[in-house]
Amino acid sequence: MKALFVIGIVLVVLGVLSLFVPIPQNEKHGMEAGGVKMSVQTRTDEKVPPLISAALIVGGAVMAVAGSRGGKA
Numbered sequence: 001m002k003a004l005f006v007i008g009i010v011l012v013v014l015g016v017l018s019l020f021v022p023i024p025q026n027e028k029h030g031m032e033a034g035g036v037k038m039s040v041q042t043r044t045d046e047k048v049p050p051l052i053s054a055a056l057i058v059g060g061a062v063m064a065v066a067g068s069r070g071g072k073a
Contacts, residue, residue, distance in 0.1 A: 002067045002070060004063055004064075004067030004070065005064050005068050006067070007060075007063055007067070008062070008063030009060065011060025011063060012064065013057030013060075014060075015054070018056065019025070019047075019049040022047045025043070026041060026042070027042050027043075027044075029041075033072045039052075
């Protein structure tokens with residue numbers, strides 16, 4: 001298989017996964033006053049914007065088609 005085809009398939013798979021799988025983000029906020037330390041850790045799960053997912057899917061499909069047609073004469 002050609003490299004362009006493989007990269008295209010990988011991008012399509014990543015684009016589809018990014019529609020369903022959220023990306024976890026951890027933030028730690030803290031302060032120190034004298035000998036006392038206080039901290040709070042928050043976690044949020046955010047999905048990739050649908051426009052970026054669509055761009056990955058379309059771009060990957062174009063690359064896969066170009067990779068599968070290239071070299072045939």
